Amino acid sequence: MINQLSWKVGGQQGEGIESTGEIFSTALNRLGYFLYGYRHFSSRIKGGHTNNKIRVSTTPVRAVADDLDILVAFDQETIDVNCGELHDKGIIIADAKFNPVKPENTKAELYAVPFTEIAADLGTSLMKNMVAVGASCAVINLDVQVFTGVVQEIFGRKGEAVVQKNMEAIQQGYNYMFDQLGGKVGAMQLQQADGQQRMFMIGNDAIALGALAGGVRLMAAYPITPASEIMEYLIEKLPKVGGTVIQTEDEIAAATMAIGANYGGIRSFTASAGPGLSLMMEAIGLAGMTETPLVVVDTQRGGPSTGLPTKQEQSDLMAMIYGTHGEIPKVVIAPSTVEEAFYDTIEAFNLAEEYQCPVILLSDLQLSLGKQSVEPLDFSKVEIRRGKLVQEELPEGEDKSYFKRYEVTEDGVSPRVIPGMKNGIHHVTGVEHDETGKPSESPANRQAQMDKRMRKLENIRFETPVYKNAKHEEADLLLIGFNSTRGAIEEAIERLEQEGTKVNHAQIRLIHPFPTEELLPLIESAKYVAVVENNATGQLANIIKMNAGYPHKIKSLLKYDGNPFQPHHIYNGSKELFKLHHIYSSSKERL
Incomplete structure (x- = not known):
């Protein structure tokens, strides 16, 4: 057997x-x-x-x-x-x-x-x-x-x-x-299973279910591979709880419609892939400037342009962090399993409302469409946090002035109201504005509002920014990945450990703001570091170097042929990198 x-x-x-x-x-x-x-x-x-x-x-x-x-x-x-x-x-x-x-x-x-x-x-x-x-x-x-x-x-x-x-x-x-x-007959007979009942689902279904459990009542989207299953799932489920899905004419309309619904107090989001996200960038900037909560799901696929729309790739990383013009606070989350996709989707909506900024839930084709056995989800963990949304009646201002929707605060987050609340009137505009939302080009005001918005990133709290499997105080190798590479990395580590190589593993789940404090000790304690990612330019490796340093120690294991990593790709690649590192170190000693 x-x-x-x-x-x-x-x-x-x-x-x-x-x-x-x-x-x-x-x-x-x-x-x-x-x-x-x-x-x-x-x-x-x-x-x-x-x-x-x-x-x-x-x-x-x-x-x-x-x-x-x-x-x-x-x-x-x-x-x-x-x-x-x-x-x-x-x-x-x-x-x-x-x-x-x-x-x-x-x-x-x-x-x-x-x-x-x-x-x-x-x-x-x-x-x-x-x-x-x-x-x-x-x-x-x-x-x-x-x-x-x-x-x-x-x-x-x-x-x-x-x-x-x-x-x-x-x-x-x-x-x-x-x-x-x-x-x-029965030459490949399987050993008996444990008989436990588990779900068998794709990542997109977990994301859609997470949105539903997280209180979403509107999804605005335009169909695109590999994100469409999120929309299809919610078309069936949302009406049962009084919500709806609207298929818009394009991704620009989808993003702006989601912004409008969130401004009105309804949890809303959109989902797309690389080409659609490119069209949404101006709208994402609008959400950042108006400090309106917005969740966007990006299911990465092969690019550029139409590229390889049904194949695996992880090449949207830099675009999701830096794609908008100007500078806004933004959160980028990258779940690595179907279970994480469910819980992280819920957390994305909480963070978007707590910090009043765009939150991008980053997936990839393998995670979104790959089907996995999933242990029963724990709905007791579901928590809905709406941040500084004012729900009680506001007192009338002394001079009956506008509500300070963009009040400069220590944590960068201002009080927020929904339209129609008594004494909550304020301007909302995409141009720079003062505390009441009125347009302002004053240099002092500009700096105060920019500083206020960017302070939000100093206070982002995410429960597990880095998944760590670090058994060794000093490792020969640290393998780092994000999204769907986790399973292949874990199996490659098993083989490497059996051969006597000490390997630690870090899977980055909070991409931006980058969790330098959590990752840095693992990098410092490893002889060398290999970053596993499905793109041609080592985007995650470059982000790590920007935030944590050690460029001489960090190497890339890349795959960009449209297929996902299998364990042997990482095992063989790690062995080759380790061999090159040994040769390099020996050469330095001889010099």
Whole structure:
């Protein structure tokens, strides 16, 4: 028996690849296994190669597996593109319809199963994905009845006859593969899971649920990959609590509409990806100048321009911190797991209202669309803090003057009212203004208001600005990452530690203002530092150097080909950097 399985299904986009993976993984999740799924797909509606890689384990997993046990192929391209991941004892299960051919250098065994023919004999070739699921069950010796509940949920509305046909397709796929395998049935049988019930969700669903739990009642957005699932989730859920989602004509309108709703006292936000965030920059500046709470979710993807809209990248970092013209206080948060995405979304709304500034929740495609097993969320942790929002009636001013909406305060945060409050009248304008909001170009006033706004950054409080796994007082290596790289880093560390390398780990969750005090001791106590990120210019590494120093010690492990890091990328990269560092140090000693 094995305690972990890596399974992938691939074919042309539009022929049920995603649903095949969804059915397979959902059933295993309900048995209590931990899962991690990552989908590779093309930036078009139909056609082009797509695959869904599912990792199944008896222990928690947060990364794409290095190798592959089972490859289910609906076309030859799937074999050609993905066979390199198969280990020598791996298995290819391919549709016999296209006369599959195994590449010469592949040692994995190929089994041709007539997915399409079996499905057509049962009534429709559309059920070929169910045949493929059944064939996979024979390899891992999994009772096909575990799929009954999933199939019932998906097809029940179409009638019991359709449910039975799909279950029969799974059974016939199992029977055919069982006969083919002979004595190898169950060669990759999984150890029994713990049977615990867990959610199985993508990061975007966690963000949307966090927004709902955090009191959001309006989302204004324009659809864009990989952020659209947030909008889709809330289109269904928000009306149930008296809220709504508005699809705007563009991202500029989305951001300004969210600002208007927040000004009116309603928690509102928007979500987009790099191209949409570029359009929002002026509006984000408006929120900073008017000191209006605003939460923006940025799900990073491959750029620039349209770039690689369905592929992994982390190249929006500098833009999210420095993209607006002029200088405003801004908070940038970067969760690294689905659970953190839920809780950090709630905290984003609290921070936005407490400090009356834009808060950007930074995600990436792998975190937003990768599907993970998630322990039950603790809703008792949900806290809604609205900062200096004045909710009791204001007293009338002595001279009946305007309310000091932008009053200069020690902590940089002024009292805030919603429109219509008695004695709360004030100007709101995007130009520089005095304490009542009236336009002012006075040099003294300008400096006082700028200093007031920027003081907010001195008081930002975030519970865990840096996730630390620092077992060593003095480490050979410190690995630093942000967003979805955490799982791959953790697995690479396990291998490095087994070989005797002392490795500490820091995952930065508060990007701006930068948590120098929390990170600096780890940098100082490490022989060298490797920053893991999906971009070409080492943006996070440069931010660390700007804030913490030690440029000679900090190196980059970069990946910008559109694919996420796998553990072996970080393991091999760390070994190479460590080797170069050793050579460099030895050369200095000789000199």
